[in-house]
Structure formats: structure tokens, C-alpha cells
Amino acid sequence: MCQGFLFLMNSKIYILGAGIAGTTLSIFLDKAGVDHWVYDEPKFSRSSRIAAGLANPVVLKRQKWVNAAELFMPASRQFFTSLEKELKTKFIHHAEIEHVFHKAGEVNDWLVNSNKPHLNQHLGSVKKETLPFVESPLGRGVLQNIFWLDTHHYIEQHKAKLRRRDRLIEGEWSGTNTLKAEDKVIYCHGHLLRESHPSLAKAFSPTKGELMLIKGSQLPEDRILHAGVFTLPLGNGLFKVGASYAHQNLNDETSAKGLSFLEEKLNIFYKGPYEIEEQLAGVRPNIKDRKPLLGRLNEQEYVFNGMGSRGVLMAPYLAQHFIEFFLQAKALKKEWDLQRFI
Numbered sequence: 001m002c003q004g005f006l007f008l009m010n011s012k013i014y015i016l017g018a019g020i021a022g023t024t025l026s027i028f029l030d031k032a033g034v035d036h037w038v039y040d041e042p043k044f045s046r047s048s049r050i051a052a053g054l055a056n057p058v059v060l061k062r063q064k065w066v067n068a069a070e071l072f073m074p075a076s077r078q079f080f081t082s083l084e085k086e087l088k089t090k091f092i093h094h095a096e097i098e099h100v101f102h103k104a105g106e107v108n109d110w111l112v113n114s115n116k117p118h119l120n121q122h123l124g125s126v127k128k129e130t131l132p133f134v135e136s137p138l139g140r141g142v143l144q145n146i147f148w149l150d151t152h153h154y155i156e157q158h159k160a161k162l163r164r165r166d167r168l169i170e171g172e173w174s175g176t177n178t179l180k181a182e183d184k185v186i187y188c189h190g191h192l193l194r195e196s197h198p199s200l201a202k203a204f205s206p207t208k209g210e211l212m213l214i215k216g217s218q219l220p221e222d223r224i225l226h227a228g229v230f231t232l233p234l235g236n237g238l239f240k241v242g243a244s245y246a247h248q249n250l251n252d253e254t255s256a257k258g259l260s261f262l263e264e265k266l267n268i269f270y271k272g273p274y275e276i277e278e279q280l281a282g283v284r285p286n287i288k289d290r291k292p293l294l295g296r297l298n299e300q301e302y303v304f305n306g307m308g309s310r311g312v313l314m315a316p317y318l319a320q321h322f323i324e325f326f327l328q329a330k331a332l333k334k335e336w337d338l339q340r341f342i
């Protein structure tokens with residue numbers, strides 16, 4: 001079944017989870033010509049499907065470069081752009097974020113940081129002109145050269161492909177006891193790895209995130225605004241507004257507290273009308289040291305996880321890195337290897 005990789009000759013390879021991580025890894029396995037099956041029961045985690053999908057290498061609040069983003073960002077852009085061409089579909093949207101400044105000091109920091117390596121490609125000009133219904137007396141810093149991924153479309157198109165090939169198992173993972181000794185499973189089931197593998201629970205610091213979909217607003221549709229929360233235009237007057245961060249109630253249920261947080265943050269800078277259409281929640285698989293969690297647990301079980309708040313940015317580079325480890329026995333980067341928690 002697996003062409004070219006002798007050690008996998010008699011093995012079946014399973015991926016558990018078709019979120020951003022599992023989908024991306026499955027596409028890389030396809031590209032390497034490695035046959036595999038993907039297990040997914042969507043009801044367990046909505047994180048990837050509700051995400052805003054921003055590929056953003058800058059922590060806007062602190063104007064800091066995300067660790068290793070100089071590796072992640074070009075790989076992510078290249079992967080999604082060429083996949084779009086190959087599949088003749090559209091799931092990425094080039095965008096700019098205008099970060100609304102709260103303090104005068106922030107503007108100075110922006111100007112200083114925009115000359116620093118890496119940040120200089122993304123921190124652009126400071127806009128002073130007013131926007132109707134938007135309060136930004138100190139101006140807005142333009143974050144450029146980023147994009148966002150329609151994660152739902154990305155995942156669903158690959159699932160459809162797997163389904164056609166009879167390689168998607170739509171149901172709950174049945175555990176390793178149904179596997180043959182030589183079969184392999186790669187765990188891509190996000191924050192739920194804590195529950196299936198309690199020995200790795202200590203690595204996680206998952207965060208629940210909530211978003212709202214709003215309509216009928218006077219927000220600009222040609223840019224994303226950010227000030228505590230972002231407003232992502234989806235077209236036809238619909239915006240995704242988010243996101244919150246919470247360490248409790250780690251499930252996909254929306255909450256009144258989450259909603260009031262989102263409204264409060266939005267109302268600080270946006271003074272126009274809007275209607276809330278829907279509220280969404282998910283759990284991000286954050287790792288304590290904010291680095292991914294990759295590697296091998298034993299002969300049979302592997303992990304491709306820990307994309308935290310930045311699955312779209314990180315998954316393509318990490319999938320290539322993981323594939324080289326999995327198929328060619330190349331070393332994993334130590335700081336991403338799950339062995340650091342064992």
C-alpha cells in the first residue's frame with residue numbers, strides 16, 4: 001500500500017482527526033505517495049472549523065514576532081497558494097489588519113519595531129485618517145502581507161477527496177487495540193490528546209476561544225480591524241468577531257461570559273449598529289512553552305499536535321518536518337519534540 005517506504009510495507013497508517021493539523025498532514029502524505037486512512041468525528045472538536053484562519057506571524061498585542069515564524073510564514077503561504085491552484089478552488093484571502101492604537105506609547109513602539117528584522121515585512125504605515133463609526137484617535141498600524149484561510153472549506157474539500165477514495169472513516173477512533181502490531185497511528189486530535197493520553201496532559205495549557213458572527217454593521221469590508229478583538233469581513237455584510245481566551249470550561253459550548261467579553265471589546269472602538277447572528281466556541285491545543293508537540297510515543301503511536309492559536313501559520317512547515325522524521329527518520333527539532341515533556 002505504501003509506495004517506496006519499505007519499513008511501512010505491511011503497515012496501515014491512520015491519522016486521528018481532520019482538523020487543520022490532520023488535514024495538512026494527510027495532504028503531505030498524499031504528496032509523498034503514502035496511502036493512509038483518516039478517522040474523524042467532527043462533534044468532538046470544532047476548533048479548526050470555526051477558527052478565523054489568520055496566518056499572522058506577529059503577536060499584535062505585544063508587537064512581537066512569533067517563535068520560528070520566519071520558517072512558518074513562507075511555507076504556509078506557498079503551500080496554500082499552490083494547493084488552491086492545483087485544486088482550482090479558493091480558500092485563502094489576502095488581507096491587511098489595521099491595529100487600533102490605545103496608547104501613545106504603542107504608536108512609538110510600532111515605528112521602532114517596524115525597522116526590526118522580520119517585523120519590517122509586516123508592520124506597515126500608521127494611518128491617521130478617520131473611519132466612519134470607528135474610534136481610533138491615535139491612528140491605526142497596518143499589518144501587511146498576511147492572509148486568512150477559509151478553514152471549513154479547506155478541511156471539507158480534503159475530506160470529500162478522502163471520501164471518494166474510501167479513505168475517510170467518519171466516526172470515533174476505536175483505539176489501538178483494533179490495529180495490527182505493524183500499523184501506525186498519528187494523533188492529530190488537538191486538545192483531546194490530553195484525555196486519550198494523560199501522560200501528555202501536563203504539556204498542554206489549552207484555551208477556549210469564542211467568536212461571534214455579526215451582520216448589518218457599518219464596519220469596513222475591505223480590511224480587518226483589531227483592537228482587543230478583530231473584525232474579519234466574510235462578505236455580504238457578515239463579520240467574524242473574536243476571539244476570547246479562557247482556561248476554564250474547555251469545551252465547544254458558547255457562554256454568556258464569552259459573548260459579553262466580545263461585545264464589550266467591540267463596543268470600545270466600533271460605534272455603529274450590528275446584529276449578532278451566531279456565537280461559536282472551540283478549544284485551542286496550546287502547549288505550555290507555546291511550541292508544537294511532535295514525535296513518537298512508541299513503535300505504533302505518533303503525535304502531530306500543539307498548533308495552539310496558530311494552526312494555519314504552523315501546520316504546513318511542521319507537516320513537512322514531521323514527514324521527513326516519519327518517513328526518512330530525520331531528526332525532529334528538539335524544541336518541538338514531545339520527548340521534552342517525558
Ligand SMILES: Cc1cc2nc3c(=O)[nH]c(=O)nc-3n(C[C@H](O)[C@H](O)[C@H](O)COP(=O)(O)OP(=O)(O)OC[C@H]3O[C@@H](n4cnc5c(N)ncnc54)[C@H](O)[C@@H]3O)c2cc1C
Nearest residue numbers: 017019020021041045048053054173190209282310311312
Ligand atoms: C475562536 C478560535 C479562533 C482561532 N483563530 C485562529 C486563527 O485566526 N488562525 C489560526 O491559525 N488558528 C486559529 N485558531 C486555532 C486553531 O483553530 C488551532 O490551531 C487548530 O484548530 C488546531 O487544529 P488541530 O487539527 O490540531 O485540532 P482540532 O481542530 O481540535 O481537530 C481535531 C479533530 O479530531 C476530531 N477528533 C477528536 N477526537 C476524536 C476521536 N476520538 N475520534 C474521531 N475524531 C476525533 C475532532 O472532532 C476534530 O475534527 C483559533 C481557535 C479558536 C478556538
